[in-house]
Amino acid sequence: xxxxxxxxxxxxxxxxxxLVTDSAAVRPFETDxxxxxxxxxxxxxxxxxxxxxxxxxxxxxxxxxxxxxRGAGTGLSGGARPLAEGLLLxxxxxxxxxxxxxxxxxxxxxxxxxxxxxxxxxARHGLFYAPDPSSQIACSIGGNVAENSGGxxxxxxxxxxxxxxxxxxxxxxxxxxxxxxxxxxxxGYDLLAAMxxxxxxxxxxxxxxxxxxxxxxAKRVLLAAFDDVEVAGDAVGAIIAAGILPAGLEMMDRLxxxxxxxxxxxxxxxDAAAILLCEVDGTEQEVQADVARVRDVLEARGARVTxxxxxxxxxxxxxxxxxxxxxxxxxxxxxxxxxxxxPRAELGGVxxxxxxxxxxCGLAVANVFHAGDGNLHPLILYDSGAPGQLDQAEKLGxxxxxxxxxxxxxxxxxxxxxxxxxxxxxxxxxxxxLAQFHRLKEAFDPAxxxxxxxxxxxxxxxxELGGMxxxxxxxxxxxxxxx
Amino acid sequence: xxxxxxxxxxxxCKGQGAFVARAEGAADIASGEGRDDAEAVVATVAECAAxxxxxxxxxxxxxxxxxxxxxEETLSVADYTGIMAHRPNELVLTARAGTPLACIERxxxxxxxxxxxxxxxxxxxxxxxxxxxxxxxxxxxPWRGGVRDSVLGVEIVNGKGERLxxxxxxxxxxxxxxxxxLVTGSFGTLGVILSASVRLLPMPEAEQTLVRECDAxxxxxxxxxxxxxxxxxxxxxxxxxxxxxxxxxxxxAIADAAMELGMPMRDPNAAFWQRVRDHxxxxxxxxxxxxxxxxxxxxxxxxxxxxxxxxxTQAWLREADVAPPPEGHVRSYxxxxxxxxxxxxxxRYMQRIKEAFDPKxxxxxxxLQLDPA
Numbered sequence: 001x002x003x004x005x006x007x008x009x010x011x012x013x014x015x016x017x018x019l020v021t022d023s024a025a026v027r028p029f030e031t032d033x034x035x036x037x038x039x040x041x042x043x044x045x046x047x048x049x050x051x052x053x054x055x056x057x058x059x060x061x062x063x064x065x066x067x068x069x070r071g072a073g074t075g076l077s078g079g080a081r082p083l084a085e086g087l088l089l090x091x092x093x094x095x096x097x098x099x100x101x102x103x104x105x106x107x108x109x110x111x112x113x114x115x116x117x118x119x120x121x122x123a124r125h126g127l128f129y130a131p132d133p134s135s136q137i138a139c140s141i142g143g144n145v146a147e148n149s150g151g152x153x154x155x156x157x158x159x160x161x162x163x164x165x166x167x168x169x170x171x172x173x174x175x176x177x178x179x180x181x182x183x184x185x186x187x188g189y190d191l192l193a194a195m196x197x198x199x200x201x202x203x204x205x206x207x208x209x210x211x212x213x214x215x216x217x218a219k220r221v222l223l224a225a226f227d228d229v230e231v232a233g234d235a236v237g238a239i240i241a242a243g244i245l246p247a248g249l250e251m252m253d254r255l256x257x258x259x260x261x262x263x264x265x266x267x268x269x270x271d272a273a274a275i276l277l278c279e280v281d282g283t284e285q286e287v288q289a290d291v292a293r294v295r296d297v298l299e300a301r302g303a304r305v306t307x308x309x310x311x312x313x314x315x316x317x318x319x320x321x322x323x324x325x326x327x328x329x330x331x332x333x334x335x336x337x338x339x340x341x342x343p344r345a346e347l348g349g350v351x352x353x354x355x356x357x358x359x360x361c362g363l364a365v366a367n368v369f370h371a372g373d374g375n376l377h378p379l380i381l382y383d384s385g386a387p388g389q390l391d392q393a394e395k396l397g398x399x400x401x402x403x404x405x406x407x408x409x410x411x412x413x414x415x416x417x418x419x420x421x422x423x424x425x426x427x428x429x430x431x432x433x434l435a436q437f438h439r440l441k442e443a444f445d446p447a448x449x450x451x452x453x454x455x456x457x458x459x460x461x462x463x464e465l466g467g468m469x470x471x472x473x474x475x476x477x478x479x480x481x482x483x
Numbered sequence: 484x485x486x487x488x489x490x491x492x493x494x495x496c497k498g499q500g501a502f503v504a505r506a507e508g509a510a511d512i513a514s515g516e517g518r519d520d521a522e523a524v525v526a527t528v529a530e531c532a533a534x535x536x537x538x539x540x541x542x543x544x545x546x547x548x549x550x551x552x553x554x555e556e557t558l559s560v561a562d563y564t565g566i567m568a569h570r571p572n573e574l575v576l577t578a579r580a581g582t583p584l585a586c587i588e589r590x591x592x593x594x595x596x597x598x599x600x601x602x603x604x605x606x607x608x609x610x611x612x613x614x615x616x617x618x619x620x621x622x623x624x625p626w627r628g629g630v631r632d633s634v635l636g637v638e639i640v641n642g643k644g645e646r647l648x649x650x651x652x653x654x655x656x657x658x659x660x661x662x663x664x665l666v667t668g669s670f671g672t673l674g675v676i677l678s679a680s681v682r683l684l685p686m687p688e689a690e691q692t693l694v695r696e697c698d699a700x701x702x703x704x705x706x707x708x709x710x711x712x713x714x715x716x717x718x719x720x721x722x723x724x725x726x727x728x729x730x731x732x733x734x735x736a737i738a739d740a741a742m743e744l745g746m747p748m749r750d751p752n753a754a755f756w757q758r759v760r761d762h763x764x765x766x767x768x769x770x771x772x773x774x775x776x777x778x779x780x781x782x783x784x785x786x787x788x789x790x791x792x793x794x795x796t797q798a799w800l801r802e803a804d805v806a807p808p809p810e811g812h813v814r815s816y817x818x819x820x821x822x823x824x825x826x827x828x829x830x831r832y833m834q835r836i837k838e839a840f841d842p843k844x845x846x847x848x849x850x851l852q853l854d855p856a
Binding site: 104 | 570571572573574575595596618620624625628629631632641645646647648649651652653654655656657658659660661662664665667668669673684685686688707710711712713714715732733735736739740777778779780781782793796797810811812814822823824826828829830831832833835836837838839840851853
């Protein structure tokens with residue numbers, strides 16, 4: 001499939017050194033943020049403009065070469081893992097900010113522009129781009145669209161899907177689609193919604209128009225220390241039920257608190273079973289009113305509350321949270337980061353159950369997560385050098401995700417399915433839904449050459465796992481053999 | 484509204500009191516209220532899928548002026564009612580398609596919560612499923628999001644008669660393609676919506692309508708400038724030489740916003756926004772044509788005879804054959820016109836998506852025109 005003719009055709013689309021086929025030179029591209037899984041691509045294309053992207057796709061279509069699109073490569077689920085026989089289409093050179101429209105409060109940018117640089121470019125106008133995944137200094141906006149990225153502030157400001165107004169997409173068949181735009185709706189189906197979070201399976205995003213919001217004038221951060229993890233979990237729901245929508249509401253358990261303290265000395269109480277970090281923002285009056293109400297809710301549940309009024313105090317509190325992952329990395333040689341989401345009301349019970357499962361299997365689990373939207377990030381600590389521990393960690397991870405699905409949640413809140421969660425998708429979706437997903441992909445990519453094998457498991461894979469859900473005793477494709 | 488809810492749909496709202504009481508303490512989905520005859524809906528669609536007979540999906544028919552499907556059979560989901568789950572701590576509600584919006588509003592008001600997209604209830608009617616299927620949102624759209632922004636999950640019956648569930652009831656969920664949002668606003672042409680889960684918002688502590696005289700050009704200039712200010716604006720409406728601005732939040736924040744906006748005058752008529760939303764405001768009365776114009780953010784629209792909402796991005800005119808603004812689009816509400824997608828490439832992909840969900844094109848035929856121009 002990946003013939004010399006394909007290589008010749010691709011070289012014709014790109015200046016000489018923008019197509020990399022040398023085995024040593026493609027090595028840096030063999031993995032994304034999910035580093036446990038590596039695969040060298042057949043070739044790497046680094047186009048400099050959209051015309052080159054179109055030409056590359058056209059050459060791939062002609063020669064039947066599968067394409068994996070990659071932004072900054074910070075994804076955590078292996079969505080940008082290359083294919084041995086495929087082209088890795090890297091969009092990191094497409095990084096110009098095309099337009100900042102202050103009347104519309106929008107920015108139109110190329111897909112390789114980093115998330116943070118958008119906010120930096122518009123800060124002098126008193127505006128910002130709200131979604132802020134923790135990798136925002138490096139991750140690209142095109143990747144954010146592919147994964148529907150979240151971040152600390154999406155409880156109040158929404159996910160990527162809520163903040164992207166329009167995109168330009170190149171399909172594998174060679175069409176350019178302009179989806180969404182500066183109007184609040186567009187006639188026909190909401191293809192923009194279908195594209196956001198589609199993990200590079202439906203097309204290549206070559207331009208993104210995002211919504212810019214006015215920077216809030218005031219903000220405060222409250223730190224609440226609890227003696228009991230379940231009480232802390234329940235306090236999260238109580239804040240929401242009180243009618244407060246914090247800008248951020250994060251939780252850390254004792255293991256994570258102490259790891260963070262050892263690492264950055266954020267001033268967290270080491271004796272607490274759990275802490276909540278709650279950020280409220282808005283006008284000065286709104287913030288004052290919210291602080292008083294949040295404090296009441298927390299103190300009524302026995303929390304010790306401290307208020308960070310000044311910018312440096314707030315930054316210090318957030319620093320511990322932001323450093324939690326690297327800090328956990330010092331507790332054990334390796335960690336495995338999960339991404340399930342559960343209804344907030346289940347937080348207390350699920351945290352307790354994770355603790356029990358952790359004890360049963362003998363691997364410690366640190367919990368650092370977006371409590372406000374129920375998005376858990378249990379970090380399973382293990383040593384890949386110790387025989388069997390990786391398998392154990394993966395098994396525990398699978399159990400945790402099953403638990404998330406059982407209580408009405410999902411296997412991935414913001415990291416995506418990629419290659420990592422293909423098996424757990426079989427648990428969350430039935431065969432009929434999976435078949436519908438595959439038909440939706442075919443509508444955009446009939447050849448099936450955009451990021452093949454990612455995001456949606458095949459029915460055969462699920463049936464081999466024995467995890468296939470069957471609705472009402474009806475098996476789709478009864479003519480197919482089942483294992 | 485409450486009267487409507489009682490008189491028209493007694494079976495749907497009856498027992499809601501009991502449900503509310505249970506929902507407060509209940510940790511689990513409270514089903515059994517209203518009517519759950521989903522299997523009958525599935526069976527109807529499956530029969531039509533087998534025979535190839537076309538199917539028009541209806542609820543209260545409150546939005547029939549947006550077009551009605553011409554089909555061999557009619558499937559009404561108006562009797563498929565009931566709020567399946569409402570956990571106030573979760574800010575999430577799950578309800579069956581036929582549930583009257585008025586019932587949902589009443590339940591939520593008791594918990595000081597609201598549907599962020601504030602869907603219109605034309606003639607006081609409208610079902611939850613109809614709101615999702617048409618994707619129409621109320622005056623707060625630019626600030627609180629549209630229907631698609633709040634939808635978390637749906638259960639549908641596709642054109643093959645398959646009962647499918649997508650998304651869920653959690654805020655963050657990136658497992659699989661976002662079919663829930665794709666189905667939102669698709670006018671029932673991809674599947675019959677059985678039920679949906681949406682996120683809710685807490686009701687603001689207080690709300691006030693500020694008002695001042697101006698012409699459309701000035702109103703537009705102010706609104707464009709205000710969009711860059713961090714102010715608690717949640718609706719705007721220019722009409723008849725008056726600009727109204729709704730501000731929501733803490734009492735003190737509202738008072739400050741009024742000063743900063745330079746709008747000390749209040750409009751005490753709290754029902755104003757609902758009347759605009761439902762086209763009950765006198766401006767919408769009469770038989771003259773009615774056209775909706777979607778205006779790109781930041782683009783001036785300076786017609787003094789228009790009713791202009793959404794911070795200047797949605798306008799209404801009592802005229803037919805209105806030309807769309809650059810990068811905007813128009814839709815006639817009176818006389819009825821179907822939604823048409825004129826871009827050939829877009830229409831082609833949408834047609835393929837239609838085939839992926841409804842291969843025999845039995846669902847709401849003609850409601851969405853996807854013929855490449």
